[in-house]
Amino acid sequence: MRKFSQQFKTGVSVAAVVVVLLGVYGYRKLQALAADPTGEKDCGPAVGGGEQAKLDLERIKAIAPLKDVKWSQLGGSINDASCLNRTEIYGVVDVRSVDDIAKTLAFARDKKLSVTTAGVRHSMGGHAFRKGGIVLDMRGFNKIVLNESARSVTVQPGATWHDIQNALHPRFAVRAMQSTDIFTVGGSISVNAHGMDHQAGALAKSIKSMKVMLADGSLKTVSATENPDLFNLVVGGYGLFGVIIEAELDIADNLVYQTGRRVMDYKEFPALFAGEIEKNADIGLMYGHLSTAPSSFLRELLLYTYTKVDGSDFKRQPLGEVSGVKLRRLTVNLSKQGPLFQEMKWLSEKHIEHRMENCTVTRAQAIGSAEACLVNRNDPMHDSVPYLRNALPDDADILHEYFIPRSQFVAFVDGMRKVLTDNKTNLLNASVRIVHQENNFLTYSPEPAFSLVLYINQTTDDEGNRRMKKATEELIDLTIAHKGRFFLPYQLYYSNDQLQRSYPQINDFFAAKRKFDPGELFTNTFYQKYAS
Ligand SMILES: Cc1cc2nc3c(=O)[nH]c(=O)nc-3n(C[C@H](O)[C@H](O)[C@H](O)COP(=O)(O)OP(=O)(O)OC[C@H]3O[C@@H](n4cnc5c(N)ncnc54)[C@H](O)[C@@H]3O)c2cc1C
Numbered sequence: 001m002r003k004f005s006q007q008f009k010t011g012v013s014v015a016a017v018v019v020v021l022l023g024v025y026g027y028r029k030l031q032a033l034a035a036d037p038t039g040e041k042d043c044g045p046a047v048g049g050g051e052q053a054k055l056d057l058e059r060i061k062a063i064a065p066l067k068d069v070k071w072s073q074l075g076g077s078i079n080d081a082s083c084l085n086r087t088e089i090y091g092v093v094d095v096r097s098v099d100d101i102a103k104t105l106a107f108a109r110d111k112k113l114s115v116t117t118a119g120v121r122h123s124m125g126g127h128a129f130r131k132g133g134i135v136l137d138m139r140g141f142n143k144i145v146l147n148e149s150a151r152s153v154t155v156q157p158g159a160t161w162h163d164i165q166n167a168l169h170p171r172f173a174v175r176a177m178q179s180t181d182i183f184t185v186g187g188s189i190s191v192n193a194h195g196m197d198h199q200a201g202a203l204a205k206s207i208k209s210m211k212v213m214l215a216d217g218s219l220k221t222v223s224a225t226e227n228p229d230l231f232n233l234v235v236g237g238y239g240l241f242g243v244i245i246e247a248e249l250d251i252a253d254n255l256v257y258q259t260g261r262r263v264m265d266y267k268e269f270p271a272l273f274a275g276e277i278e279k280n281a282d283i284g285l286m287y288g289h290l291s292t293a294p295s296s297f298l299r300e301l302l303l304y305t306y307t308k309v310d311g312s313d314f315k316r317q318p319l320g321e322v323s324g325v326k327l328r329r330l331t332v333n334l335s336k337q338g339p340l341f342q343e344m345k346w347l348s349e350k351h352i353e354h355r356m357e358n359c360t361v362t363r364a365q366a367i368g369s370a371e372a373c374l375v376n377r378n379d380p381m382h383d384s385v386p387y388l389r390n391a392l393p394d395d396a397d398i399l400h401e402y403f404i405p406r407s408q409f410v411a412f413v414d415g416m417r418k419v420l421t422d423n424k425t426n427l428l429n430a431s432v433r434i435v436h437q438e439n440n441f442l443t444y445s446p447e448p449a450f451s452l453v454l455y456i457n458q459t460t461d462d463e464g465n466r467r468m469k470k471a472t473e474e475l476i477d478l479t480i481a482h483k484g485r486f487f488l489p490y491q492l493y494y495s496n497d498q499l500q501r502s503y504p505q506i507n508d509f510f511a512a513k514r515k516f517d518p519g520e521l522f523t524n525t526f527y528q529k530y531a532s
Helices: 002-025 027-034 057-062 098-111 161-168 185-189 228-234 266-277 325-337 339-356 406-422 462-481 496-502 506-516 525-530
Strands: 071-074 091-094 115-118 134-137 144-147 152-155 172-174 207-213 219-222 243-253 256-265 283-290 300-308 373-376 395-405 426-435 449-459
Touching: 027 325, 098 115, 098 134, 098 207, 098 243, 144 161, 152 161, 161 172, 161 185, 185 243, 207 228, 219 228, 228 506, 256 266, 266 283, 266 300, 266 406, 300 339, 325 339, 325 426, 395 406, 395 462, 406 449, 406 462, 449 462, 462 496, 496 506, 506 525
Parallel strands: 091 134, 115 134
Antiparallel strands: 071 091, 144 152, 152 243, 172 243, 207 219, 207 243, 256 300, 256 373, 283 300, 283 426, 395 449, 426 449
16 A cells, blocks of 8 residues: 555656656656657767877778678778777778688788777777777677686677676676676777676776687787786776787676665765675675766765575566656656756666666666665666666767775865865766776776766867866866776877876886787777877
8 A cells, every 4th residue: 555655756857847848848848858768879070189199091991801701891980889989990890700800810910901809899998999990899809608616607708798697697606797788898808807796896807717719819818817807907908908809707696685775974985885885795786877967966876786585485576677768868867957857867777767667677777666675686787778878969978987995085075065065067867886996007906996987978069078078077086186097998088197197107008018919909089199
């Protein structure tokens, strides 16, 4: 009965909200905000990449393509998930085999072309391509083999976490990955991705071993114990040392969790984490969302936890896809329209979402339950965020991430609030995650950290780019002042000096790259801008 009256009240409040929205905005505008994307966005030429390579594109275009591989594109341009990095390239090879990669590398060496390996191109600074280069599109090179007895999975690098979860469910689950499942394994290893499992640490720790093809076409097996120097360069190495052609990853049990959520003041979080969450081995997944509403901007924090329970009589359903995509997309896009809608989005996350949904299949749903709710580990991790893609022209949503020593959390959030307010930044989401010390060469966390992940909306014109650049530069200065590091797969607005101060090992990293790849066959826009 209580549940019914709750649902009834929720129904009434949702209906009231819809009526108000229709009055304020009109049906057409709401439809546009909720509309499905019509294709990949392509908003403009490379921004932030600095001076593009001085290349004789006419000479490059005149080179006859290798016949033995399948080119899905010759000439033309490519972009990434930011939509702001349109870059002219030689062409894209649709990789289906190791042989395709070996032949393409030999062709590139012979014709003095450069090569970049690409997953689903959700890096946002042209890290998966470079002007005039060949792109190895790995998405079709994606076999997955489950090794039950070894409790591992062997995958080709174009496999996405989404596909891997489908292959592991119902018995097993992914151990470490991003907070959403859309990314390829190759792209994820190359940034040392991390996500909701605050115990597992980043991806590096769950890699049993990898096979990598080097610039000369030779194959190397690398792991924490076999060729560890190369392993530590390839992990978080942005594709600059070789092409990952296979990886064996540790997997986890698909445990049953009880979902939990609580609202708190952001200042309470560090002590709560150290005193309660970190010590409780049963909490398997955890993250926070900071308020993006003006009235409680970056002060309130919604903490989501997933705590292990006895799942012996829990009936595991097949994995499902996110529901209510248009409504979720509408909520995100409305929040770009001003303070009233930002308040409504936060109120909805705090008070409504969890009453509307039962414990079903995706994280977006699993975080919603008002009552004790049981989910599989795979459920919250199986979220391909289709609601983040939209059909809005001249509009881009950009990710940022800052790794801050744990003692600096409150001071950093205070500084971040000032930067974002002063710049009138349109902040859509701010998540808090846990990061451990990571030992790969280009580590973003030489000591345990909290990470602040920001999703920021911008217009795609010069003014939008100028404002994003300014806010990014200031956030990076703030990060450096708090002895933190910024995450590298995003826009290239930082100066060489900021890169050196945040990553003191960067010159040694570039030197190691030239040692393994003296001809600089492997490259990308990031390397082109900062290594020269
Ligand atoms: C909306 C959004 C949410 C995100 N959430 C998270 C998160 O929760 N946690 C997190 O850690 N990151 C997150 N990221 C960043 C994301 O993890 C990285 O950009 C990741 O690299 C994306 O994988 P991808 O398949 O798109 O790789 P791409 O962008 O295609 O490639 C990334 C890099 O990997 C290299 N690469 C790709 N495949 C190979 C290969 N087989 N061999 C060698 N090099 C290769 C590329 O050359 C490139 O330098 C997020 C990004 C976005 C846009």
